[in-house]
Amino acid sequence: MDLSIPQELTDFAAEVRAFIRAELPDDLREKVIGRRFDILSADEKRFWQRKMVAKGWGAPAWPVAYGGTDWDVLKRHTFNEVVADEGAPMPVPFGQGMLAPILIEFGSEEQRQHFLPRILNLEYFFCQGFSEPGSGSDLASLKTKAMRDGDDWVVSGQKMWTSYAHQANMMFCLVRTDPEAERPQQGISMLLIPMDDPGITVRPVITLDGEHHTNEVFLDDVRIPGANLVGEVNKGWTYAKALLGYERTEVARIGLSKRLIKMVKEAAAKRTVNGVPLTETPAFRRKLASLEIELKAVEMLNLRMLSNVRRNLPGNEANMLKIKGSELQQDLTELMMEAQGTDALRFDRDAALDQNIDLFGDVDYRGDVTANYLATRVVTIFSGSNEIQHNILAKELLDL
Amino acid sequence: MDFTLTESQSLLRDAATRLVADHGDAPDIWQRMAALGLLGIGIDEAHGGTGGGFHDHAVVLEALGGGLVRSVYIPTVVVGAHLISTAGTDAQQAVLLPKIVAGEMTVAVANAESASFEPCERIGTQADRIAGGYRLSGVKPVVMGADTADVIIVSARTGGGPGGREGLSLFLVATDTAGMVRHGYPIVDGNGAADIAMDGVALGAETLLGTEGEAASLIDLATDRTAAALCCDAVGAMAALNALTLEHLKTRVQFGRPIGKFQILQHRMVDMTIAEEMARSMAVYGADEADGDERVARGKAVSAAKSKIGDCARTVGQGSIQLHGGIGMTDDYAAGDYFKRLTAFEMLAGNSEDHLERYAFLGTA
Structure with a gap:
């Protein structure tokens, strides 16, 4: 039992922080902080990803042979925390965090040689073609079908909630290749699909925050070469499940919540109620203290998991961390909204980006906090809704 | 790490x-x-x-x-x-x-003087200097273990006034000292406690524990160690109670199947399990800090743990009785004993609200 953080890790965190502060342009930082990752253009995401690649930090979780690092889970956790805390863009998750580990574990050597370097520098910007209009939590019921035609596959169907399909140039896609399979999970394959195919139509889905993060994607006789099949045919479900195990130590987004709580404090410090600073009113102070404690509890659970992973001990903390980490993000964006009082009514997202537009003096509010509150409702829904996480824990951990 | x-x-x-x-x-x-x-x-x-x-x-x-x-x-x-x-x-x-x-x-530690969780500044028990020692007068309610203790460590004022950190001292008071009155009773979990009253209890100078007038940091230390220790005890109780409840879900059959097959019960059991793990995480954190010398850092960590684990204890305790159904209400079944243990835990050494307030106070101080 030794909870101390090694000096080497503290030094490393300082190094990452210094690098980001020196290299990250203010406008990019402000966009990330204001609207989280989502408002950055594909070019801005590439710009930052390539800076990180040049530094050797482009894909910390990958093996060194493919451009990754030899950092252990604790060092990667520290890195991610600083990146989030500093408002630097997180890597686009789909290619780097999801597809790449699948290719490394299940792909062909040719696929690894071709795709990994291009995923690393974001030449290939992948989106994830999993959900469909009729297949959300019950993903295995998906209907998009792929038919053999010579060496090619011909794909038709519709994908839904395809985040950043409008920025992506590739999609890794689950398709039904055997409608007759005994269990629906056994008839699914994974294909890598270029988004510039004329058979693909991307339509925006505007979310509650008024932003364009996500899309529906229509596939109409899209022809894909056989070489773009990942692993074996009808094994796609296995790969999709393996994906759940990648980077599972990072699901709680501790760094993001640390940044959010700092923002809440900053906002609250600027407001007074009846002449009393908001931070000194009992109700607000208790809410803030309560969430700070919750953050500490989630962080300690996360650190316990890292300690277990380092010792190769099994555990189900990832499902718990998904639930508690996402609830915490929601609570913090809610408190952020409260901290701004009626200023939070200003649904004026550009105010966060242009500090000079306020006619009444310095802008001392953020125009994006309500948008963020709305947008953050998604975190308990995506990546396996929190109810699905409960089901998984009931089955796998409690054997119910 | x-x-x-x-x-x-x-x-x-x-x-x-x-x-x-x-x-x-x-x-x-x-x-x-x-x-x-x-x-x-x-x-x-x-x-x-x-x-x-x-x-x-x-x-x-x-x-x-x-x-x-x-x-x-x-x-x-x-x-x-x-x-x-x-x-x-x-x-x-x-x-x-x-x-x-x-x-x-055995030893008891008597600091608090009201039914509210208050900092040591509020201590008002008087210790007046007399020839060769001190004379103690004051009341300390609900002192854990004082019903059976041989010695009670009693905090009192040798100087300063109510509201100050200066002038507080600790005394090692043998419970058979003349004038020490104890009223003992069980608390809800069956552990023993006592109210103690001292009306001019004469003590020799050798009973002073530590430096006269400088006990405030020791009293804070006692508060933090008590709370941090209770947290660890509560985690043990939560783990055992969750195991008991889970077993019940797997064996109790209604509507032709084990009740653990019903999703609404599964999700509640999962929430209770997560509460146990969050509590365990905070108990480790509190324990790690409880040996620390830095008053504010230690106090914040322990109060964070006590506050959070108190909430978790309520989730687990109340949930277990509900999931057990009628049998959970019977006094000779273990679930009720654990529920009482956790109920006592919540109230001992400051409840969740008290420690949330203390955390906020220390955080903004």
Whole structure:
């Protein structure tokens, strides 16, 4: 039992922080902080990803042979925390965090040689073609079908909630290749699909925050070469499940919540109620203290998991961390909204980006906090809704 | 950074768990704990102890909570012996610590003076200087273990006034001292406590523990160690209670199947399990900080833990009774005993709201 953080890790965190502060342009930082990752253009995401690649930090979780690092889970956790805390863009998750580990574990050597370097520098910007209009939590019921035609596959169907399909140039896609399979999970394959195919139509889905993060994607006789099949045919479900195990130590987004709580404090410090600073009113102070404690509890659970992973001990903390980490993000964006009082009514997202537009003096509010509150409702829904996480824990951990 | 138990902690856990399983409700459990060396944890080897830090206490406490053992381990070993080791004179240590290690003496710690959780500044018990010593007058309600203790460490004012940190002192008061009145009773979980009243209790100068007038930091230390220790005990109780409830879900059949097949019960059980894990995470954090010397950092960590774990205890305790149904309401079934243990935990040494407030206060101070 030794909870101390090694000096080497503290030094490393300082190094990452210094690098980001020196290299990250203010406008990019402000966009990330204001609207989280989502408002950055594909070019801005590439710009930052390539800076990180040049530094050797482009894909910390990958093996060194493919451009990754030899950092252990604790060092990667520290890195991610600083990146989030500093408002630097997180890597686009789909290619780097999801597809790449699948290719490394299940792909062909040719696929690894071709795709990994291009995923690393974001030449290939992948989106994830999993959900469909009729297949959300019950993903295995998906209907998009792929038919053999010579060496090619011909794909038709519709994908839904395809985040950043409008920025992506590739999609890794689950398709039904055997409608007759005994269990629906056994008839699914994974294909890598270029988004510039004329058979693909991307339509925006505007979310509650008024932003364009996500899309529906229509596939109409899209022809894909056989070489773009990942692993074996009808094994796609296995790969999709393996994906759940990648980077599972990072699901709680501790760094993001640390940044959010700092923002809440900053906002609250600027407001007074009846002449009393908001931070000194009992109700607000208790809410803030309560969430700070919750953050500490989630962080300690996360650190316990890292300690277990380092010792190769099994555990189900990832499902718990998904639930508690996402609830915490929601609570913090809610408190952020409260901290701004009626200023939070200003649904004026550009105010966060242009500090000079306020006619009444310095802008001392953020125009994006309500948008963020709305947008953050998604975190308990995506990546396996929190109810699905409960089901998984009931089955796998409690054997119910 | 490593959260796994050391080899000696693992051995300690195994020994404590076995003792609790075999003799947890035996009348001589205290002597058995002494025989195993558990009462010497944290006490210097020169006085017969085995040394060790708060994480060693944590291992024992979790076993005690898991087995619903009624004991005065927290006031005597975790807090009392620690105060004596920290502030006692050579003579006090030489006399008292070996007796504690041997299980021949138990200690209670009396600081709080009202039904509210208040900082040491509020202490008003008076200790007036008299020839050769002090005269104590004051009342201390609900002192854990004071019903059976041989010695009570009593805080009182030798100077300063209510509201100040200066002028507070600690005294080692033998419970057979003339004028010391005790009213003992069980608290909700079956552990013992007492209200104590002192009306001009005459004490010799040698009963002073630590430096006169400078006990505030020791009192804070006692508060933090008590709360941190209770958290570890509560985690043990939560784990055992969750296991009991889970077993019930798997064996109780209604509508033709085990009730654990119903999703709404599954999700509640999952929430109770997560509460246990969050509590365990915070208990480790609190235990790690409880040995610290920095008052604000230690106080914030312990209050964060006590506040959070109190909420978790409520989730687990109330949930377990609900999921057990009618049998959960019967007094001779273990679920109720755990629920009472956790209910007592919530109220002891400041409840969740108290510690949330203390955390916020320390955070903005």
